[in-house]
Amino acid sequence: MNIINSLEWRYATKKFDPSKKLSNQQVETLKQAFNLTATSFGLQPLKMIVISNKELQEKFVACSYYQRQVADASHLLVFCIENDTTSEDINNYFDLEKKVRNIEEDVISDFRKQLLEMYENKTLEEKQQSAIYQAYIALGNLMTVCAVEKIDCCPMEGFVPSKVDELLNLSAKNLTSILMLPVGYGADDDVMRNMKKVRKPLSETIIEIL
Numbered sequence: 001m002n003i004i005n006s007l008e009w010r011y012a013t014k015k016f017d018p019s020k021k022l023s024n025q026q027v028e029t030l031k032q033a034f035n036l037t038a039t040s041f042g043l044q045p046l047k048m049i050v051i052s053n054k055e056l057q058e059k060f061v062a063c064s065y066y067q068r069q070v071a072d073a074s075h076l077l078v079f080c081i082e083n084d085t086t087s088e089d090i091n092n093y094f095d096l097e098k099k100v101r102n103i104e105e106d107v108i109s110d111f112r113k114q115l116l117e118m119y120e121n122k123t124l125e126e127k128q129q130s131a132i133y134q135a136y137i138a139l140g141n142l143m144t145v146c147a148v149e150k151i152d153c154c155p156m157e158g159f160v161p162s163k164v165d166e167l168l169n170l171s172a173k174n175l176t177s178i179l180m181l182p183v184g185y186g187a188d189d190d191v192m193r194n195m196k197k198v199r200k201p202l203s204e205t206i207i208e209i210l
């Protein structure tokens with residue numbers, strides 16, 4: 001099945017089968033895909049919380065306008081941003097780059113200085129907004145991976161971040177929840193499963209400049 005067929009197969013799962021679980025390998029694939037997602041300057045100002053504790057998942061229902069997907073899915077993925085991107089974060093990235101790529105400081109020193117200055121001149125709000133944009137990139141990436149791997153999922157903005165943050169004690173981790181992605185296997189009687197996908201024709205969404 002090619003990628004377009006996989007994307008045609010994907011739909012926003014509204015009802016999961018709570019008796020079916022993802023394999024460890026499937027979960028590992030999602031974790032690796034998240035970690036490989038492109039981020040601005042490679043700084044990765046994101047974290048993904050992977051939840052499979054059913055008692056905890058049940059508590060998310062009240063935080064999510066009583067949408068059952070968060071509890072019935074095999075796993076619940078919570079995408080978070082770091083509340084700030086500091087000089088220490090940037091220096092840690094460049095130190096890791098030197099180690100991984102086996103390069104000397106003089107190769108990256110100018111870029112290190114440039115990036116440190118850039119982020120010092122950003123407001124906290126600007127840094128957080130940038131991280132939020134990147135959380136959406138990660139979500140889109142994982143949704144495509146789910147389609148290829150035949151994992152049902154449902155992207156969710158419909159929750160109260162402050163309540164999720166409290167539930168997961170995210171302030172102690174310097175994190176804020178942004179998005180959620182329940183993943184698993186859709187129920188056979190999910191009314192959305194066999195509905196045709198509604199999309200505008202390509203002529204209305206694509207502009208080609210030749």
